[in-house]
Amino acid sequence: MSGVRGLVASRAGLAATCAALLAVLLGSSIVAIGVGPAVITPGETARHLWAALAGGRIEAGEVTTYRIIWEIRTPRVLLAGLVGAGLSAAGVAIQALVRNALADPFVLGLSSGASVGAVGVTVSGGLAALGVHAVSAGAFIGALAASLLVYAASTTRGALSPLRLVLTGVAMSFGFQALMSVIVYSVPGSEATSMILHWTMGGFGAASWGVLPVLCAVVVLGVAALHRDARALDVMSLGDETASSLGISPDRHRKRLLVLVSLMTGVMVAVSGAISFTGLIVPHLARMVAGAAHTRVLALASLSGAVFMVWVDLAARTLVAPRELPLGVITALIGVPVFITLMRRKGYMFGGG
Amino acid sequence: MDLALDGLSVVTDGTSLVRDLSLKAESGQVVGLVGPNGSGKSTALRCVYRALRPNSGSVLIGDADLDTLTMRASSRAVAALTQEGSVELDFTVEEVVALGRAPHLRGNQRLGARERDLCQEAMRQLGIHHLARRGVLTLSGGERQRVLLARAFVQETQILVLDEPTNHLDVRHQVELLSFLRGRGLTVLVVLHDLNLASAACDRLGVLSQGRLLASGTPWDVLTAELVSQVFGVEATVVPHPLTGDPQLLYSLAPFTNSSGRHTTS
Numbered sequence: 001m002s003g004v005r006g007l008v009a010s011r012a013g014l015a016a017t018c019a020a021l022l023a024v025l026l027g028s029s030i031v032a033i034g035v036g037p038a039v040i041t042p043g044e045t046a047r048h049l050w051a052a053l054a055g056g057r058i059e060a061g062e063v064t065t066y067r068i069i070w071e072i073r074t075p076r077v078l079l080a081g082l083v084g085a086g087l088s089a090a091g092v093a094i095q096a097l098v099r100n101a102l103a104d105p106f107v108l109g110l111s112s113g114a115s116v117g118a119v120g121v122t123v124s125g126g127l128a129a130l131g132v133h134a135v136s137a138g139a140f141i142g143a144l145a146a147s148l149l150v151y152a153a154s155t156t157r158g159a160l161s162p163l164r165l166v167l168t169g170v171a172m173s174f175g176f177q178a179l180m181s182v183i184v185y186s187v188p189g190s191e192a193t194s195m196i197l198h199w200t201m202g203g204f205g206a207a208s209w210g211v212l213p214v215l216c217a218v219v220v221l222g223v224a225a226l227h228r229d230a231r232a233l234d235v236m237s238l239g240d241e242t243a244s245s246l247g248i249s250p251d252r253h254r255k256r257l258l259v260l261v262s263l264m265t266g267v268m269v270a271v272s273g274a275i276s277f278t279g280l281i282v283p284h285l286a287r288m289v290a291g292a293a294h295t296r297v298l299a300l301a302s303l304s305g306a307v308f309m310v311w312v313d314l315a316a317r318t319l320v321a322p323r324e325l326p327l328g329v330i331t332a333l334i335g336v337p338v339f340i341t342l343m344r345r346k347g348y349m350f351g352g353g
Numbered sequence: 354m355d356l357a358l359d360g361l362s363v364v365t366d367g368t369s370l371v372r373d374l375s376l377k378a379e380s381g382q383v384v385g386l387v388g389p390n391g392s393g394k395s396t397a398l399r400c401v402y403r404a405l406r407p408n409s410g411s412v413l414i415g416d417a418d419l420d421t422l423t424m425r426a427s428s429r430a431v432a433a434l435t436q437e438g439s440v441e442l443d444f445t446v447e448e449v450v451a452l453g454r455a456p457h458l459r460g461n462q463r464l465g466a467r468e469r470d471l472c473q474e475a476m477r478q479l480g481i482h483h484l485a486r487r488g489v490l491t492l493s494g495g496e497r498q499r500v501l502l503a504r505a506f507v508q509e510t511q512i513l514v515l516d517e518p519t520n521h522l523d524v525r526h527q528v529e530l531l532s533f534l535r536g537r538g539l540t541v542l543v544v545l546h547d548l549n550l551a552s553a554a555c556d557r558l559g560v561l562s563q564g565r566l567l568a569s570g571t572p573w574d575v576l577t578a579e580l581v582s583q584v585f586g587v588e589a590t591v592v593p594h595p596l597t598g599d600p601q602l603l604y605s606l607a608p609f610t611n612s613s614g615r616h617t618t619s
Contacts, residue, residue, distance in 0.1 A: 009445075009486075099441060157365070230461045234452055237442045241435040245402040246508070247428030247456040291488075292442035295461055 008290050014299065017289075021303040025081065028307050032080075032314045033073045037321065038065070045069060076207035077310055079215070083204075083268050084278060084309025085302040086219035090261045091279025092286070092301050093226050096233040096294060097254050100162040104279030105265040108169035109150050110143045111274035112176035114266045115199040117142020119183050136214060140266030146176060147258045159240075160254075201326030202275035204313050211271050222264040223302050229257070230294035237292070275309075276328050277335025282308060284342050354430065354511040355380055356401070356540050360410035363396050363564075370396040372564040373410070378557070380511075383534055383541040385551040388561035389585055394516075394544040395436065397561070401514045401542060402433035414512060428456035432505035434498070434515040443488040446500050450476060453504035468507075475503040479533065495526030502533060515543040519550065548585075552576055552599045560584055576600045 008014050027042075034045040048069045051058055058066050091104040098108075105111050121127050121138030130137050150172050154165040177200055184192050184199075198205070226233070232253055235243045240250040286301035312334070316325045356378045363371040371393040378384040386394045399405040401412050403424055412419040414430050422430075432453070444452075450472045451464055458464070464472070476482045479499040484492065489500060498518060505513055513534070519527040527547070531554040534541050545551040551558055552572040559569040562584045568575045581589045581602060589602040 096442075101441070228460045231452070231455055231458065234444070234448070235455050238449075238452070239435070239437040241399070241402070241404045241437045242433075244404040244424065245428060245431070245433035245435060246452065247423075247425040249424050287442070291448070292444040293448055 008296060008300070014290075014296055018299055018303060021300070021307065025303060025307050025310070028310045029077050029081065032077045032310050033069055035314060035318060036068070036073060038068060040065060040069065049074070071209075075209050075212055076204050076313065078212060079204050079207040079271065080309045080313040081306035082212075082215055082219045083272050083275065084282075084312075085223065085306040086264050086268050087275060087279040087309075088282035088286070088301040088305025089219075089223045089226055089298055090264050092283040092294065092297055093233060093257055093261055094279070095283055096237045097257050098160060098162060098165050099237055099239070100166055101284070102166050102280070103162075103169070104277075104283075105143075105261065106173070106274060106276045106279060107166060109146045109173035109176055110262060110265045111269050111276075112173040112180065112200070113146020113149075114139040114143035114262075114269035115274050116176050116180045116183070117145070117266065118270045119180050119195075119199060123183055123187050132210070133214060136267045136270040138266075139270035140263050142176075143262040143266040143269065144259060146172060147262050151254075151258065197326055198273045199269075200274055201328030202273035202331075203316070203324065203326055204272055205324065206271055215267055215271055218264055218267040222260060223298065225260060226257075227295060227298050229253075230298060233257075233294040234292075237294075272327070274328070275331055277331040277339070278305060278309060278312075281335050281338050281342070285338075354415045354540055355413070356431075356512050356542060357413040358397060358401070358410070359413055361397060361400060361407045361412065362409045363393070363400065363405065364408045370564055371400075371407070374561070374564070374566050375410075376559045376566060376569060378512075378540050378542050380540055381538050382556045383543065383554060385555035385558045386542065386544045386561060387546070387548060387551050387558055392561040393564040394561050396564075398433075398514050398516050398542065398544055401512075402431055402435070403427055404435070425456055428508070428510075430510050431512045431514060432508040432510040433513070434501050434505055434518050436516045436520070443490045445485065446481060446487050446489060446492070447472060447476070447485040449489055449500055450503045450507060453507035456508060471507050471509070472503075475506040478506070479503045494521045495523065495529075498522060498526070498530055499533075502530065506537075510539075512540045512542070515541070517544050517546060519545065519547065548576060548581070549601050552601060553594070553597065572600050576602065 008017050030042050030045050034040040048066050052070045094103045117138040118135050121134050127134040127137050150169050154168045181196050184195050235246050235248050243250045282305040283301050286297050290296035290300045312330045315330050316327050358374050358376045361374040388394050400407045419427050454468050481499050558575045560567045588605050591600050594601050
């Protein structure tokens with residue numbers, strides 16, 4: 001592993017690793033777009049995508065295939081990649097700012113808070129002025145409220161207790177899930193069970209080109225903003241006292257970053273529901289390769305998180321086809337053993353190799 | 354640059370941790386803060402590196418009140434070695450040292466050539482150059498303190514405050530660490546537990562007890578048998594160090610040996 005670390009440590013090495021991950025992401029996406037009820041070879045998929053992007057001729061007999069590729073599967077795979085990247089980057093940031101290896105948007109209750117907000121808006125028809133973005137806005141407000149609640153409940157006299165934070169977060173997330181279920185069941189005639197499953201376990205069934213622009217903007221800008229704050233994340237992970245002595249107000253930065261992470265989580269949850277474990281394990285895997293510095297960890301975590309989620313989604317819609325598994329089933333089945341193995345590794349301390 | 358605490362008071366949850374503390378470290382002086390556990394030493398220091406805001410009074414660096422400066426600006430004037438030892442992420446030594454430049458850099462701006470040289474030089478001076486690529490979690494206590502000191506040095510401040518920097522270090526590393534503090538021309542305020550090391554390392558000492566400054570002055574002024582008995586509750590004999598002439602304390606374990614040389618039994 002130290003060999004890989006040495007490679008990633010240099011600027012050129014990091015760029016090469018990111019380029020390789022991008023290539024893997026592109027390849028994975030093309031494969032994932034091709035696989036489904038109608039299997040299309042990667043070469044055909046690439047040709048159709050090229051035709052869609054660069055303008056090319058599609059024969060009359062190929063229109064169905066083209067539609068499947070461009071209108072159904074491509075937005076779904078893009079959605080998966082974006083959510084995977086965003087959840088992983090959000091996990092990196094949260095782990096640094098609460099200095100806890102067990103934290104991520106799901107564990108701290110941000111995701112379930114977001115789903116309460118999203119369901120609340122859907123059911124009540126509130127925030128109608130925001131039109132199609134009402135659900136995202138509701139989810140953002142839910143995530144923000146959840147993060148403030150969890151933060152306030154686990155802080156005593158300005159000092160944050162990492163253990164209390166995780167325990168509070170876990171408890172709160174069950175509370176939010178319960179609240180969300182009550183809202184869903186209170187609406188007569190709705191398909192309550194499948195709706196609750198979507199919000200608690202996640203799914204990309206709602207993918208369409210329409211949802212992508214806002215999500216894409218929030219995730220890309222969010223990851224860029226976190227990357228720009230990478231040194232502050234480094235400093236904050238050294239502890240509050242040290243951060244103060246290095247000119248960074250831990251409290252102010254933590255609040256600002258929580259708002260940013262809540263925004264990212266809210267917008268993602270509004271489209272895909274709450275997905276567990278991705279934000280938890282991908283940052284750890286990235287740290288094993290990249291060390292602790294957040295510029296590198298953020299770059300690797302978001303790219304590998306995108307690859308991971310593309311494959312998770314592919315598994316979710318093919319393993320028991322024609323039915324679909326909720327995403328949370330796959331991420332937990334992969335995430336739990338990976339997480340336990342990581343935690344049991346000798347000498348593993350929050351990224352130590 | 355001078356560092357002055359002026360009438361500093363800190364109250365937390367109704368408990369007065371520091372009361373009306375005034376103490377001055379002149380430019381280039383090493384000033385030690387000593388006192389029993391809970392006497393407010395660390396609390397006073399936290400006000401200097403801005404982890405805590407005093408309820409009244411002020412910290413002055415040069416002519417400037419710390420409270421009027423931004424956190425960034427004051428971190429370019431005051432560096433700190435806090436007691437917060439546990440870094441949980443496995444940064445490499447050179448990464449931690451480089452973070453000392455954070456107050457001078459914007460966003461994730463990269464270190465310039467001069468700054469990289471500065472980091473190399475600090476690591477060389479502190480003898481941790483060979484550890485540059487090692488993870489900080491694998492270091493011994495003495496090595497880790499030197500890494501943190503290197504980080505403080507590259508911060509290029511004129512004032513350095515240290516909170517019990519010799520804790521958990523063996524004797525050799527304690528002596529080494531304190532000798533690094535001298536001779537760099539920095540104004541140093543250091544909290545120390547070991548009175549003999551404090552006497553050897555500091556130009557002036559301040560003695561805190563229950564949040565109040567009981568005495569301050571040169572080690573010979575301050576470290577008297579009466580004061581040590583009053584503040585720390587131990588009997589000590591003060592003798593001059595045979596080589597340096599600094600006052601040194603020899604402790605007698607209870608039951609005390611009385612003046613006639615016989616053990617008391619009461």
